[in-house]
Amino acid sequence: MLKIILLMDTSRGYEQGLVRGVLKYSRLHGPWKFFRIIPVVSGGRKIKLDDLKKWKADGIIMREKDEHMEALSLRLPLIIAPYRDTFAEHPNIMTNxxxxxxxxxxxxxxxxxxxxxxxxxxxxxxxxxxxxxxxxxxxxxxxxxxxxxxxxxxxxxxxxxxxxxxxxxxxxxxxxxxxxxxxxxxxxxxxxxxxxxxxxxxxxxxxxxxxxxxxxxxxxxxxxxxNTEQAGYKAAELLAWMINHRKKSSQSIIVEPLHxxxxxxxDIMATEDRNVAKAVCFIRDNAGQKISVDAVVKSVPVSRRALYHRFKKALGRSIHEEIRRAQAQYAAKMLTETNLQIIEIACNLGYPDAKNLSRIFRKEKGMTPLDYRKKYRK
The missing domain is CATH 3.40.50.2300 (Response regulator)
Structure with a gap:
């Protein structure tokens, strides 16, 4: 069983996500034993270097903090999430x-x-x-x-x-x-x-x-x-590789934004045209299903031609383009947060097959749905 020093302040959302990813890797490929920060109210105290040395750990995952920096002197395989500048001699967890x-x-x-x-x-x-x-x-x-x-x-x-x-x-x-x-x-x-x-x-x-x-x-x-949870998982995966192969790494772990x-x-449309704002709200409220331009036009008291010109003037894009953008965003969320197959997502959105969804999705997101899921899934 690997013994890992985990120096993360879990009172903040960023560190919480990283820790969840580390724990997920530990449960699947461990288990690992952790030396972690314990709140004072639960009997914890300030971590001292001697405590870390006596524990005889195999590796460290830590957040850059003044009170944690002594851990660098242990010369163990280490991955760090920097707050200021990067650490050239260690793998860094970096946000894109x-x-x-x-x-x-x-x-x-x-x-x-x-x-x-x-x-x-x-x-x-x-x-x-x-x-x-x-x-x-x-x-x-x-x-x-x-x-x-x-x-x-x-x-x-x-x-x-x-x-x-x-x-x-x-x-x-x-x-x-x-x-x-x-x-x-x-x-x-x-x-x-x-x-x-x-x-x-x-x-x-x-x-x-x-x-x-x-x-x-x-x-x-x-x-x-x-996507801090994915980054935490990858950090744990890299640390395990460094420990098992007894090699250093200069690889960075990238925290990607999801949505x-x-x-x-x-939650507002910054346009004086209330009909455009209402139509956009209709599109986004129904992004998880098939939407036609006719349905959008029926949601507001103006003609198809008038709404088309108002969309172009207010947003710089057509009604159809707005539908496509909203559905691509919905699909992206489903790809990262659910186990739905791509064909199921396509059917929910009214596409006859996964190929049609892939074509639209690639145009909006710059990659296929499969590649997007591999890159961003938690």
Whole structure:
């Protein structure tokens, strides 16, 4: 039985997902014995280097934290989830921040927003990369984003007032990407101070889908879901290989974004055309079944020709294209979160066979449904 030091703070959603993946691998291929952080209320105490040495572990999976860094001196096979910069001598668990920023931008564009903003934290590499990707995707669509970074100096009250003033100065309505769920509280409070309604004036999206943080927000916050469980599983798989083969590895474990968990903070269409907004809601509410353009037209009190032109003006795409996008997103969710066969998903969506779904899916997602399931499944 392998003995693994697992230094993860499971009070946060990101680490919880990684740990679930590690445990899943352990149950399937172990079992492993874990040395882990125990809360003080349960009899735990600060972990000391001597404790780790005496335990005679085979390997380590850890989150970068100042109090954990002594574990590096044990010179054991180790995989680390860095918070700042990468560790060149060890495999790193890294988030695909380029895909994260693009997904958040796409979410706002899908909802018809024309004004955008990004809230980041200082010189953190992951925040900068998310901002760059967010801006790049918007630039591709012909838009720019207003940006704001947490100031280094000043009291909490002063920082809150500066943020509120910035938010108040933005053209409305706007979509605001917060670099991580952990920073969302400041933005929600600043919106309240600035007198901005969420999501009518400001729509907010976070990153990480930490359910407790998102549900504590008022209103509940939408967030980019990260496939941390898959990353945790792959990290455990790589660590087992390193231990069994007694070899080092420079391989990175990539945490991919899956989809946006939509909650009230972005559950709005940023268009003055109420009929377009109603039609889009109809499409998304019925994305898991066959939808015809005629059915969409019947859901609103305007003609087919008028709705077609209104869609193009408000969203830059046709009714049929919106149906295809919504169904591809539904299929993606089914591929990663269920065991349904591709043909079953295709039939649910009204396609005669898997080949037709694959053609549409590849056009929207850039890969086949099978490849998508292999890459992103939890």
């Amino acid at each position: 921040n380029t895909a994260v920023g693009a997904m958040a931008a796409e979410h706002f564009l899908d909802r018809g927003f024309r004004n955008f903003a990004f809230y980041g934290v200082g010189n953190w590499v992951w925040s900068i990369n998310r901002q760059k990707s967010f801006e790049a995707r918007l630039a591709k669509a012909g838009y720019k984003a207003h940006t704001y970074s947490v100031p280094k100096h000043g009291s909490q009250v002063e920082k809150q007032c500066r943020l509120a003033d910035w938010l108040k100065s933005l053209p409305r309505p706007f979509g605001l990407m917060v670099c991580t769920d952990d920073c969302s509280h400041d933005c929600f409070e600043a919106c309240r101070v600035a007198g901005l309604s969420i999501p009518e004036d400001a729509a907010l999206i976070g990153v990480g889908n930490d359910e407790l943080v998102c549900d504590f927000s008022d209103p509940p916050m939408s967030s980019v879901v990260l 946006v968990m939509i909650r009230q903070s972005t």
